[in-house]
Amino acid sequence: MSDGNMNLKLKVWRQKNTKDAGQMVDYSLEGVSPDMSFLEMMDMLNEKLVNEGQDSIAFDHDCREGICGMCSMMINGQAHGPKDLTTTCQLHMRSFKDGDTVVVEPWRARAFPVMKDLMVDRSAFDQIIAAGGFVNVNTGNAPDGNAIPISKENADLAMDAAACIGCAACVASCKNASAMLFVSAKISQLALLPQGEVEGEERVRSMVSKMDELGFGNCTNEAECEASCPKGISISNIARMNRQYFTSAIKAK
Amino acid sequence: MIARFTRLMSASVVKKQIMGLTGLLLCGFLVGHLAGNLLIFVGAEYFNAYGHALITNPLIYVAEAGLGVLFIAHLGMAVRLIMENHKARPVKYYLKQPTGRGSTFASSTMPYTGTLTLIFLVLHILQFKFGPVYTIVHGGVEMRDLYKLVVEFYQSEVAVLWYVVCMISIGVHLTHGFWSAFQSLGFHHPSYTPLLRKISVGFAVVIAGGFASLPIYCYFQGGM
Incomplete structure (x- = not known):
């Protein structure tokens, strides 16, 4: 890993199923490379959670090249994060700074019920x-x-x-x-x-x-x-x- | 026939179009109202004669009813849309940030500037239409001295300030509302939409500035 890796605080929406009320949960993640995509950062967090024996965060993803439209995440209050003309998979961690708090939520709409964590129907x-x-x-x-x-x-x-x-x-x-x-x-x-x-x-x-x-x-x-x-x-x-x-x-x- | 009409009126697209159309027609009223009121600058006699001609014309009732319908339709549809839009997102975001490339101050405050306009409108009608009746004789005809009423009313700094604030609010409402009405009605083209957005701001400045100039002028007319 190159120098300039970041430590991030994450606030992620956790919800067990459609019936669960859900809540924001705080995580911290060390050694995030600025060259990672946002989804790779989420993968890294999930690996950490699995190693700690916790339930991994469910999120939708498929092509990871910006054409499938699956990676629905509200990042710091913006759909697919702060960059224009990008999907979540195309968003790089270099858009964030060391020590940043990143809020990750699912799409919110009556027509899109949350299935689990960040996954919506x-x-x-x-x-x-x-x-x-x-x-x-x-x-x-x-x-x-x-x-x-x-x-x-x-x-x-x-x-x-x-x-x-x-x-x-x-x-x-x-x-x-x-x-x-x-x-x-x-x-x-x-x-x-x-x-x-x-x-x-x-x-x-x-x-x-x-x-x-x-x-x-x-x-x-x-x-x-x-x-x-x-x-x-x-x-x-x-x-x-x-x-x-x-x-x-x-x-x- | 009735079923078709009900279906048409309940379609999201048509509801927006009713908002836009009633809004544009109300813009037309603002232009007429401002043009008439600018006679205050010409002189008491002209302004009062204009008021007299309006009040004594039997068609005024038709015009008032028409304006009432427009306003109620605009307001009623706004309430309905706001309620529906509120329901469309039952769980709110923990954090929601504008992109900075879409919404504007005006577009995100439409319900607030609209509500302020409603309060203003009620007070405005009570203060002038149903306000004290002074009479004056111009050219042998006895008529309401609306000029005196207006000048007298705007001797109060609070009244002037309230009026100016309300005009700024209407101006802000118009900067989004004017071009937005065209968008809802289906007018959008790379050749004229950017111009329409500029005209929207220009129109708002003319309307808000024009109206706001009146009480300020009246305030300084008080000494005479």
Whole structure:
């Protein structure tokens, strides 16, 4: 280990199961390398806990390269920590100083119940996708690659929206626990393309009503979601959803 | 038909749009109200004649009812949204920090600046619409001397200070509310959203500054 290793104080949310009230628990961790990722630091803490015969801290993680959207952690009051355009796995310990106190909590939202410690159930997002976040494609021969012309501008906007990894940092950072950035990105990525446009009106209605039904809050245009999104998804998607919803609701059969 | 209307009104997106639309229409009222009140600078006769023309026009009741509906809709929807948003996060964070790249002082204090405006509005109507009635004759017509009432009222430093504080609060409310209404209604484009945000601040400064100048002017008119 290199010099400049840090000693950290950690305050981590511990909760046995969905029924447990849960509480913040203090830990101290010595010899944390600034080159570690935040998740590696959590692994180090867990090894220490296991060696001491304690229950390790449960947290979600998968790809550890910023594309799976699993590593949901509220770090020092910010979704995925203090750096912009990063997930927790991409956050390095060099963002912290020796002696710092680091507070780690799970996402907080009625629609995301805490399963254990830092793990939350984000299947509410799956339900929203199942409500309309797809295109119906008839089976048959593969269509010609360039049979449907798509403007470069729309292709770019759709791709920007499609960068969403469903990590729910938008919900976590929103003071109203609103899912509108996620839902609008998923609506936009399809609505901007001719293949998705066909079902666009029905899609916006069903996805928004599912989002409302699941108990997410309402957007107040603070743009904290955009600021904490690891993929930099713009709130212009929310405006697109707003106007599409209104026209769709008026025209609905 | 009714089911469709109820469903539409209960959708999160539409609730935001009602907030935005009623807010923008109330902004329109502020512009009209300020334009009329600036006649105080022109002179007592003009201001009183303006007031008289408003009060004696039978359409004033329609306008008042319309404003009442707008205000109640804006307020009622705000209460409903705040309650729903509160419920959306039953367990609060132990520590929550703004990113510094999103929320602003104005955006995070909307319920407080809104509440202050409500208190101000009630007092404002009681103080002037239902305040003491002085009369004066201008050009052979007897009318309410609202100019005297306003100047007299703002001889008190406390009254001036309260008014100025409330105008700053409305100004802060508008810096977020104005552009936010457009966002909720679906207007967002890289070409005009940055401009809209600047206009939002400019509009807030003009409205708050314009209104706040009136009691200050009246305070110094007292000696005459």
